[in-house]
Amino acid sequence: MAADRTGPPYLVVAEAFRRLVNEGEWPADYRLPSRTVLGQKYGVGENVVRRAQELLITEGLLEGRAGSGTYVRAREEQLSMSRCPAPGYPSAPLAPEGIASWEAHSTAKFPAPAGIAARLGIAEGEHCVRTAYEFLDAARRPVMLSTSWEPMAITGQTAVVLPDGGPFAGRSVVDRMAHLGIRVVRAVEQPRPVQVDRDQAQQLGIPAGTLATMIERTFYDSTGRPVETADLLIPAHRWSVAYDIALQSANE
Structure with missing residues (x-):
């Protein structure tokens, strides 16, 4: 036929x-x-x-x-991952629905690649803390990945230098920066469709080439300085990404 x-x-x-x-x-x-x-x-x-x-x-x-x-393929329920425009609005949690826990591994004094350096407004090769996250479901299977970069010029020699260690381990970028007297006021997210590569597919237990959403997120402080940037890899068959944006009327 x-x-x-x-x-x-x-x-x-x-x-x-x-x-x-x-x-x-x-x-x-x-x-x-x-x-x-x-x-x-x-x-x-x-x-x-x-x-x-x-x-x-x-x-x-x-x-x-x-x-x-x-x-x-056995169908998985697709969940909605709610994002927010910036700190101070209803928060987008680090671990959205469908994620029970996460594992993180930080490396200090990691030279910033050119693209990351441009996003952070620093020189290529300048030292950063690079943190790789694996987000796990209730069965402890990796279901989402993220890689975060923070300039050591900001966090070096402080108690919050490692996102996965010290007294602020596991806390948000907003909370950790607040400990340093830095007020994070804005986040910029740029989502784009991608296909997962072989290494990402192996980590997530899905076929290489599977569709995903890559979100390039950067946090800025009250002076406009980037304080952290991250790549979030979100498999499209597991989550749809939704933006919850609070608006103000002209009279407010």
Whole structure:
């Protein structure tokens, strides 16, 4: 049965597969027929079937199992991750719903790469504390990643130099900076779609190429100085990202 829609063949086949999954004809853990069989059914070559499957793997609908084949991925409830525009508004928690705990590893005197240095307004190679976070669900599976950078010119030689150590371990950037008399007043977030690379996929236990949202977040103090920047990697099949923005009327 050839696909009956126009467009690139792999997208037509992918839409047919997507419909079979969404309508339940292919249930969770269903093993797809071979690419040869599917190609014959839809009147396309095996490479077209492969591209269609790869697309749905990135969307989280299918998964490849080494040595076994391609299966329908068991659906996970997609949660809403609420973000906020800046400190002082209803807070966006460090660990949103669906995350039970996190692990962090900080490295001091880490030279800032060019891109990070530009975001922090410092010289390339200037020392930072780099902290890698793995956010875990109730079963202690990593489900979200984050990497944070803080200039040591601000936090060095203080009790809050390490986000995962000392008396303020696990506290927010806002709280830790407040201990130094620095008032964090603004956050800028730039979300963009990405596909997870092999290392990220291995950490998260998902296929390489899976769709995710990358949020580049930077905190600024009351003088406009960047005090921390971070990359948050949020798998799209687990969370939709929503911004809760408080507004003031012209009369306030």
